[in-house]
Amino acid sequence: MSTIRLDGMSKGFGNGRGIERLDITVDDGEFFVLLGPSGCGKTTALRCIAGLEEPDGGRILLGDRVVADAGRGLFVPPDKRDIGMVFQSYALWPHMTVNDNVAYPLRARRVGREAVGRAVVGALDRVGLAGYGERYPAELSGGQQQRVALARALAASPRLILFDEPLSNLDAQLRARLRQDLHLVHRETRHTAVYVTHDQTEALALADRVAIMKEGRIEQIGSPDAVFRAPRTRFVAEFVGYENRLAARVLSVDGDRAAVALPGVSAPLIARRTGPLEGGRTADLLIRASRIGLAAEPAAGRAEGQPGGSSNGLPVRVEDVSFLGDHHQFRLRTADDAILTANIPAERCTPGLLGAVGATLRAILPADDLVALDAAA
Ligand SMILES: Nc1ncnc2c1ncn2[C@@H]1O[C@H](COP(=O)(O)OP(=O)(O)OP(=O)(O)O)[C@@H](O)[C@H]1O
Numbered sequence: 214m215s216t217i218r219l220d221g222m223s224k225g226f227g228n229g230r231g232i233e234r235l236d237i238t239v240d241d242g243e244f245f246v247l248l249g250p251s252g253c254g255k256t257t258a259l260r261c262i263a264g265l266e267e268p269d270g271g272r273i274l275l276g277d278r279v280v281a282d283a284g285r286g287l288f289v290p291p292d293k294r295d296i297g298m299v300f301q302s303y304a305l306w307p308h309m310t311v312n313d314n315v316a317y318p319l320r321a322r323r324v325g326r327e328a329v330g331r332a333v334v335g336a337l338d339r340v341g342l343a344g345y346g347e348r349y350p351a352e353l354s355g356g357q358q359q360r361v362a363l364a365r366a367l368a369a370s371p372r373l374i375l376f377d378e379p380l381s382n383l384d385a386q387l388r389a390r391l392r393q394d395l396h397l398v399h400r401e402t403r404h405t406a407v408y409v410t411h412d413q414t415e416a417l418a419l420a421d422r423v424a425i426m427k428e429g430r431i432e433q434i435g436s437p438d439a440v441f442r443a444p445r446t447r448f449v450a451e452f453v454g455y456e457n458r459l460a461a462r463v464l465s466v467d468g469d470r471a472a473v474a475l476p477g478v479s480a481p482l483i484a485r486r487t488g489p490l491e492g493g494r495t496a497d498l499l500i501r502a503s504r505i506g507l508a509a510e511p512a513a514g515r516a517e518g519q520p521g522g523s524s525n526g527l528p529v530r531v532e533d534v535s536f537l538g539d540h541h542q543f544r545l546r547t548a549d550d551a552i553l554t555a556n557i558p559a560e561r562c563t564p565g566l567l568g569a570v571g572a573t574l575r576a577i578l579p580a581d582d583l584v585a586l587d588a589a590a
């Protein structure tokens with residue numbers, strides 16, 4: 214069983230940084246992603262699992278085996294953990310050819326010559342480096358070296374693979390292709406994987422479950438769908454792409470719906486609650502730029518929120534519009550002087566909408582896409 218259990222695992226660096234009391238269980242065959250901004254402790258957590266750092270608190274179990282226990286001073290070195298690794302730095306042997314680099318872990322395991330040859334050719338082919346086997350790492354670009362490191366981890370097909378931003382040096386196209394490859398390989402082999410990234414697209418595409426990290430701690434763990442749809446803190450929401458935030462007052466709560474009042478807007482808005490929230494509290498309303506709609510402001514005199522006037526809307530002044538390929542980005546100012554960004558698909562941008570700079574429109578914030586969090590969350 215290739216499960217991983219971190220039991221209150223901590224690692225400090227004497228400067229107040231590192232990771233604090235991580236509790237994570239990764240199931241056998243699961244693809245687990247650690248997602249978080251630079252410096253939050255992702256690499257440190259991975260290095261502890263690999264045995265490249267010794268935790269100074271808590272325990273690590275691989276399957277039933279305790280490989281680190283700070284309390285008992287127990288520590289199993291990396292080469293006794295049977296883990297494949299693809300790290301941020303490629304860590305290739307400079308004096309070995311690509312073929313030898315990829316073959317290295319297999320040879321160390323005394324796999325037969327022919328099987329090694331087949332695995333190496335297959336893995337290089339998979340990462341788009343067929344024919345590069347005789348080159349040395351110094352004769353490859355950074356992205357190509359990264360793909361060799363990836364091939365090396367895939368060729369050995371260990372039960373447990375740790376990935377530290379393995380796609381970070383690749384161009385967008387190759388990145389997308391290798392991401393798909395990784396997904397496919399994982400479906401075939403069902404190895405247990407811990408994958409570190411700060412790229413939410415990678416997390417969405419690859420993860421069975423994702424943990425969002427902040428300053429050495431875990432903020433939220435769940436399926437990508439749960440975390441992306443129902444962030445429970447402002448940090449998580451903003452990190453997973455809820456670009457817009459408005460301050461509001463909670464009027465009432467009914468199940469997962471909350472009625473909220475925005476300064477300068479007469480009709481209440483309905484939002485979706487993802488955590489504890491009570492009437493009278495201040496809430497952050499969060500919404501993705503891609504979920505905001507724009508409509509003509511209803512004729513003067515008609516009350517907001519009434520039939521005919523789009524519900525869950527607020528008047529906004531259009532300050533700027535820029536073209537970003539498949540969508541136009543609108544910079545909007547609310548009556549309360551908050552700025553909203555709305556991304557409207559190009560095909561839905563009428564000449565009237567594009568010419569609306571300076572005009573007042575109605576921003577539509579669908580209740581299901583509008584997340585309300587207690588401002589203290
Ligand atoms: N060997 C070390 N000595 C001192 N501080 C360290 C050491 N390694 C990491 N840190 C600090 O610990 C924190 C976590 O670092 P870590 O490398 O785990 O972050 P990360 O989430 O992987 O970031 P990135 O996305 O930039 O790779 C950082 O503040 C870092 O400066």
Ligand SMILES: [Mg+2]
Nearest residue numbers: 255256257301
């Ligand atoms: Mg890192």
